[in-house]
Amino acid sequence: KAGVTQTPRYLIKTRGQQVTLSCSPISGHRSVSWYQQTPGQGLQFLFEYFSETQRNKGNFPGRFSGRQFSNSRSEMNVSTLELGDSALYLCASSPGTAYQETQYFGPGTRLLVL
């Protein structure tokens, strides 16, 4: 099976802009989670989607949002970008049939905000 794919791999934006990142889970996986990775804060959970519904949410401001489509593909959006949003954004998928499943990560999208 193909792994988790994320597009684009790299992005450069300026403050105040918005950005949309895309994640395609492993075929058959219905749960998609997003994480932000920075040198200062490490890996932090953003949110999880299952069957097009947000199932869990981390402690991030409302500028961070996401959605999931009927084919389980997911997008996350960050509006009004700030310098501190520069990070590696990681998507992980799991089957979604039970809690606490193994999550498989994609390569990430590296976002640089100037």
Add this chain to the structure above:
Amino acid sequence: GESVGLHLPTLSVQEGDNSIINCAYSNSASDYFIWYKQESGKGPQFIIDIRSNMDKRQGQRVTVLLNKTVKHLSLQIAATQPGDSAVYFCAESDNAGNMLTFGGGTRLMVKP
């Protein structure tokens, strides 16, 4: 796990030696634990997991030990190889779904 920010703890071992990477967690409600390996430029790669009803689990060249009394997790890698060089993260879940809380990471460097 605790975030250690920019300065990751580093473990340097000789090729062929065994490595032990440690992780402390703070949430006593956590009952599922995972170790991930992250190489430069890549996403975290699943290594092994363990549930709280176990205190040891073995995989290929890796063993995870869980001590719930002191909230400590360790990853043992046998016969460490240069390809094991990476940053290793522990992650925990407290049955609130698929949300993982990650530790700060440990950099493993394998000297040939």
